[in-house]
Amino acid sequence: MLTLDQLIAWGGQLRSYPKGKIIFFEGEEAQYFYMVSSGKVKMFNSNDEGKDFIQGIFYEGDSFGEPPLFTEDKRYPASAIADADAVIIRLSRQQFFDKLPQHYEAHLQITQALANRLRFKTMVSHEIAIHSPEHRLLTMLRYYKSTYGPESGPFEMNLTRQELADLTGLRVETVIRAVKELERKGKLSIENHKIVIQ
Template sequence: MKIDVDTLLAWGAAYKKVAAGEVIFHEGAESSFYYQLVSGKVRWVNINDEGKEFIQTIIEPDECFGEFPLFDDGPFAASAIADEDSVIIRLHKATFHQLLKENPELHFEFSRLLTQRLRFKFLILKELANHNPENSISTLLGYFKQTQKNICTKCNRLKLTRQQIADMTGLRVETVIRTMKSMQSKGTLQIVKGKVYC
């Protein structure tokens, strides 16, 4: 999902620079903006009592994030934190609604986005509930491969650390490392110098 930046600007959207590590919005807070990433990288995470992160999604340029409150008026379901120095563009909620009203096609695209996100949640949830690290990891990698997210298109190398994979599957780094090694020895996964290729 991506709204043309010129369109956004024409409707009064504003750019905002965020430094790596900066929190863009907090889980539980009220919202009044549509957010879209222009450049950089953002992770959409829940942080538990012990400080452990669960990464719901990694946002790449031209993707929107933090969209739930726009429709159900609830708070943010997770925090958005910049992984790298990033530029975001945001549009006021009321304006966003007007924009959708005047562009039904855009609204349909948005429904497609929500659907795709739900689809991914269904998929990953079903795997996590299964308590099979290998399946969880391959489902996750399969998704990233399919959507071309966090993959170096030039060399086909996955740009995810074991820690990130762990934080998206509810596993520990060590478990992810051990499981992936075992997958490599089975031939299920191609790892060169610790990096995953697909």
């Protein structure tokens, strides 16, 4: 993926966002390519009752919000918020498209990131539509381990029960029951109140 140094060289600007600060709202026109320098960003949709559905959680080195830069409808399909104090680099859409064609490798990496995100959305849709809460949860945990964890060995999840509920379309109470059932079956363990998956 593009590095922070590349984005700065292309004209990117670092911005600090305290936890809870909105980066952009659903429906706003996409003006920037964003990457997390530090902290954590959550993209989400909210319904009329205030229930959130998390579209993605992004950490250091992850880009986010780029799909509408490439589409006819340039509006963000979800809102983004700093889920922890965060430093984000943003590069204007114009600067992004001025530089990207000159860097084949970066273009390929962005295409791969978008394809991986599309694969994730397809997986989530499939899980929500037909599988049990335990299966949905275990699939999500395995996905996060494969994306952010080590190739082998245990991985401690840094996702809260609420985040897991919002990612899988479940209620928090259902997530708690599913975690206990998966622990009983030996599919995961709880260590210091954190979910650990092998």
